[in-house]
Amino acid sequence: MSLPADHLIVAPVVLPLAVSGALLLLDERRHALKAGVSVATALALLAIAVWLLLAAAAAPGALAYRLGDWPAPYGIVLVVDRLSAGMLVLASVLGLCALVYALSRWNRAGPRFHALFLLLLMGVNGAFLTGDLFNLFVFFEVMLAASYGLVLHGSGAARIRAGLAYIAVNLVASLFFLIGVSLVYANTGTLSMADLARRLPLLGPAERSLFEVGAAFLGVTFLIKSSLWPLGFWLPPAYAAASAPAAAILSILSKVGVYVVVRLSLLLFGAESGASAGFGAQWLLAGGIATLAFGTFGLLAARDLARAAGFAVMISSGTVLAALGSGSAAAVSGALFYLAGSTLAAATLFLLAEILQRGRDPAASATEAVFDDEDLDPFEDDDTVVALDIPAIVALLGAAYLVCALMLAGLPPLAGFIGKLAILSGLAGAAAPAGPVAASSWLLVGALLLSGLGTLIPLLRFGIFNFWVPLEGPSPALRTAEAAALAGLVAGCLALSLWGGPALAYAEATARWLASPAGYVDAVLRETAR
Amino acid sequence: MEAVLAAGIGGLAAAGVWLILRPRSFQVAIGLTLLGYAVNLFVFAMGRLRVGAPPVLASPEANDPTLYADPLPQALVLTALVISFALTALFLVVLLAARGIAGSDHVDGREPDR
Numbered sequence: 001m002s003l004p005a006d007h008l009i010v011a012p013v014v015l016p017l018a019v020s021g022a023l024l025l026l027d028e029r030r031h032a033l034k035a036g037v038s039v040a041t042a043l044a045l046l047a048i049a050v051w052l053l054l055a056a057a058a059a060p061g062a063l064a065y066r067l068g069d070w071p072a073p074y075g076i077v078l079v080v081d082r083l084s085a086g087m088l089v090l091a092s093v094l095g096l097c098a099l100v101y102a103l104s105r106w107n108r109a110g111p112r113f114h115a116l117f118l119l120l121l122m123g124v125n126g127a128f129l130t131g132d133l134f135n136l137f138v139f140f141e142v143m144l145a146a147s148y149g150l151v152l153h154g155s156g157a158a159r160i161r162a163g164l165a166y167i168a169v170n171l172v173a174s175l176f177f178l179i180g181v182s183l184v185y186a187n188t189g190t191l192s193m194a195d196l197a198r199r200l201p202l203l204g205p206a207e208r209s210l211f212e213v214g215a216a217f218l219g220v221t222f223l224i225k226s227s228l229w230p231l232g233f234w235l236p237p238a239y240a241a242a243s244a245p246a247a248a249i250l251s252i253l254s255k256v257g258v259y260v261v262v263r264l265s266l267l268l269f270g271a272e273s274g275a276s277a278g279f280g281a282q283w284l285l286a287g288g289i290a291t292l293a294f295g296t297f298g299l300l301a302a303r304d305l306a307r308a309a310g311f312a313v314m315i316s317s318g319t320v321l322a323a324l325g326s327g328s329a330a331a332v333s334g335a336l337f338y339l340a341g342s343t344l345a346a347a348t349l350f351l352l353a354e355i356l357q358r359g360r361d362p363a364a365s366a367t368e369a370v371f372d373d374e375d376l377d378p379f380e381d382d383d384t385v386v387a388l389d390i391p392a393i394v395a396l397l398g399a400a401y402l403v404c405a406l407m408l409a410g411l412p413p414l415a416g417f418i419g420k421l422a423i424l425s426g427l428a429g430a431a432a433p434a435g436p437v438a439a440s441s442w443l444l445v446g447a448l449l450l451s452g453l454g455t456l457i458p459l460l461r462f463g464i465f466n467f468w469v470p471l472e473g474p475s476p477a478l479r480t481a482e483a484a485a486l487a488g489l490v491a492g493c494l495a496l497s498l499w500g501g502p503a504l505a506y507a508e509a510t511a512r513w514l515a516s517p518a519g520y521v522d523a524v525l526r527e528t529a530r
Numbered sequence: 531m532e533a534v535l536a537a538g539i540g541g542l543a544a545a546g547v548w549l550i551l552r553p554r555s556f557q558v559a560i561g562l563t564l565l566g567y568a569v570n571l572f573v574f575a576m577g578r579l580r581v582g583a584p585p586v587l588a589s590p591e592a593n594d595p596t597l598y599a600d601p602l603p604q605a606l607v608l609t610a611l612v613i614s615f616a617l618t619a620l621f622l623v624v625l626l627a628a629r630g631i632a633g634s635d636h637v638d639g640r641e642p643d644r
Contacts, residue, residue: 134606141613148620160628161639164555167621168637171562171614172550175569178610182603186576191602 009065009078011048012088012125016041020118028111035103038114042096045121049088056085057506061513062523064131072131072524073195079131079524082510083336087128087259090340093492094252094347095121101351101485102245109154109243116153120146120249127256131524133181133191133218136260140177140225144170147253150246151238162241169234173224176217183214194524197267197517201274212279215268219280222264225257226317229290236298236310244354245485247306248347251313255343258320262332265324266514273517281325285440288322291315292447296454305353305462309346312408315451316342322444323423333511334422337504341415341496345407348489352401355482356466393478398467400490405463407493409456410448415496415503420448422504535575542568555625555637562621566614570607577603 019041023034055063062081066072080088099117107113123143130136148170152163185191187207188199203211220231227235235254239247261284269279295315302308316339323335403414410420427441496503513519542564549561577600585601587593625635632639 134609138609138613141617145613145617145620148617148624152624155627157631157639160624160631164621164624164628164637164639167617167624168550168558168562171617171621172565174614174617175565178569178573178606182573182576182606185602185606186578 006063006065008048008051009063009080009129010067012045012052012092012129013078013122015044015048016118016122016125020115020122023115023118024112031108034114035107038099038118039096039103041118042092042099042121045125046089046092046096049085049092052080053085053089056080056082057509061519064524073190073192076135077131077192077194077524078129079194079520080129081520081523082506082513083259083263084128086336086340086506086510087255088125090255090343091121091124091128091252093488094249094343095124097485097488097492098245098248098347098351100481100488101248102481104479104481106154106243106245110152112149113153116146116149117249120150120253124252124256128259131193133184133193133196137174137177137181140256141174143253143256144174147246147250150250151242153246154243158241159243162238166234166238169224173221176224177221180214180217180219180221183210183217187211187214192524193264193267194521197273197521198525200268200276201272208275212276215264215276215279218264219261219283222257222260223287223321226254226261226321227257227291227314228284228287228318228321229294229314232291232294232314232317235314236302236307239310239313239350240304240306244306244351247309247350251309251343251347251350254313254317255339258317258339261321262324262336262514266332267517267520270515270517278327281327282440284321284325285444286325288318288320288325289444289447291318292322292451294318296451299458300454302458305356305466306350308458308462309349309353312342312346312349312455315408315455316346319420319423319448319451322447323426326427326438326441326444328426328429328441329511329515330426330508331423332426332514333504333508334419334424334426336510337422337496337500337507338410338416338419340503341407341419341493344489344492344496345404345416348400348404348486348493349408351482351486351489352397352404355397355478355486394467396483397478397486398463400486401463401467403490403493405456405459409459410452411456413497415493415500418497418500418504420452422507424448531579531581535571535579539568539571539575542571553636553638553642555628555635558637559618559621559625563618566618570610570614573603573607573610575603577601 019037023037026034062079064072065078065080067076067078070076102113102117120143123139123146126139127136127143130139148163148167151166152159181191184196187210188196188203190196190199200211224231239250242250265280265284269276269281271277291314295311295318298311299308299315302311319342320335320339323331406414407416410416424445427437427445429437546561546565546568549557549564552558552561580599583597583599585599585604587598628639629635634641636642
């Protein structure tokens with residue numbers, strides 16, 4: 001912990017925080033400078049995340065960083081292991097692409113867009129890195145506070161109405177988080193995740209039952225965030241109302257909830273944790289299947305593409321949570337791979353939805369000032385923006401849409417198919433041929449296959465409507481920044497497909513690492529001994 | 531003392547839950563505030579109730595932990611208070627904007643059909 005490079009672990013939190021503070025000092029009208037600084041920060045975050053990913057893949061265990069050099073159960077640690085490093089890379093890719101997309105015009109639709117955006121990235125990165133429950137609460141709140149601003153970005157009646165419900169639901173979820181954290185602390189005397197995992201098998205029956213109540217409260221919080229049925233009705237309206245780049249980055253937010261559930265379930269309630277082993281797994285499985293069903297029906301009924309993308313986010317969360325609830329390590333590795341691909345694809349769909357719909361329905365992407373000090377017509381200099389002039393622009397958009405649809409529906413040859421196949425083979429016990437397959441696993445297999453079909457049908461319908469039907473009115477315009485952002489996200493999807501072998505191997509190593517929580521506990525508490 | 535505190539937390543939480551289920555956005559805001567009070571008191575109580583025990587070490591000699599109140603929940607409450615205060619303020623702004631733009635203080639943005 002003496003090399004300067006080791007301090008890079010804290011950089012994904014400190015860098016966006018510092019830059020976002022600095023951006024607040026700059027005048028709102030200096031768009032170019034602010035945009036340049038934010039994009040440079042997002043690029044740096046991506047580079048750091050990739051470095052951490054390589055370091056985590058090379059290290060035998062986890063890398064722990066002690067804040068203020070306080071020893072672990074008392075001080076707060078940041079932990080980089082394969083899971084958190086992978087999520088960091090996913091968040092930085094999404095963050096960079098959404099930010100570049102916003103440069104075409106959304107960053108001028110309201111004040112302090114870049115500062116909010118970077119604060120959101122800081123909260124997300126911190127939630128992935130932290131090894132302490134209360135610290136997780138703080139990062140959650142930072143992330144949510146920034147997301148409230150981003151949901152409302154661009155203003156207008158629809159956004160404010162959706163934002164009101166979004167904020168109310170998440171405030172209640174935060175209160176649940178506090179109840180859960182305090183119950184966990186009262187009954188175990190620690191908030192460090194590694195220390196919790198160590199002390200859990202030693203709890204007496206009275207403390208254990210109260211601890212499980214606390215864990216259930218925490219679980220409800222994270223499941224509200226990851227929009228598990230019946231806790232996720234807030235998601236589609238809020239995400240559909242948000243501006244396109246905000247919705248794209250918000251799609252990583254629901255994955256933060258999924259990440260915490262995966263992390264805590266496998267760390268605290270793994271096979272080695274004594275009497276609490278497997279706590280909540282049946283609920284995750286049942287809730288995940290119900291989410292798959294609800295998301296699929298919602299997608300079938302959706303009338304516009306942004307709302308459909310919101311339901312796609314729900315389906316992706318439901319798949320991962322149900323695979324986790326099934327208790328098969330092979331299914332979890334497939335689910336982690338699927339999570340990366342489906343999140344990228346859902347974010348792409350949010351961006352495509354805006355590009356395609358603003359030609360037909362100008363009101364959909366308009367902004368509306370509510371307070372007097374807002375920029376009244378932020379898009380007045382739209383004509384000066386150089387639009388990318390390609391005759392076959394519809395064909396390009398169509399190709400991006402095709403990649404998205406194949407990823408989300410899980411059809412070959414793209415990564416969505418590889419991920420789903422890995423989940424299915426994990427569930428069917430291809431990895432461990434001994435013993436019969438549980439009935440609940442068969443139910444999940446059926447739900448996954450049907451939801452694939454149920455995703456394909458509406459996406460096909462939207463595709464025909466947007467790309468095959470002769471266009472009335474102006475053809476969709478594509479600005480340079482938007483094209484770059486779309487290209488980045490589609491390249492991410494294709495890279496996951498082309499290098500599916502290494503990526504799946506990484507996900508399998510992650511699942512193996514998560515299945516033996518002793519490694520995590522050792523890595524965090526061993527750093528203390530030094 | 532436990533019974534009084536428990537009844538207080540329960541009363542606040544019950545009132546808060548009832549209010550956040552009401553149709554007017556201001557009632558929801560007050561409900562969130564009351565629920566926040568109840569939860570903060572609950573976090574506070576999770577450090578065990580002690581009367582007259584300081585949460586910081588008074589002198590290096592008297593370092594017997596039974597003499598002191600648990601300082602950690604107090605620190606947690608402080609953090610949670612600041613966060614919930616700020617977010618309630620933000621919620622009020624959004625509430626006012628919604629009231630102004632929709633002309634109705636119903637949480638759905640319009641009066642229900644009668």
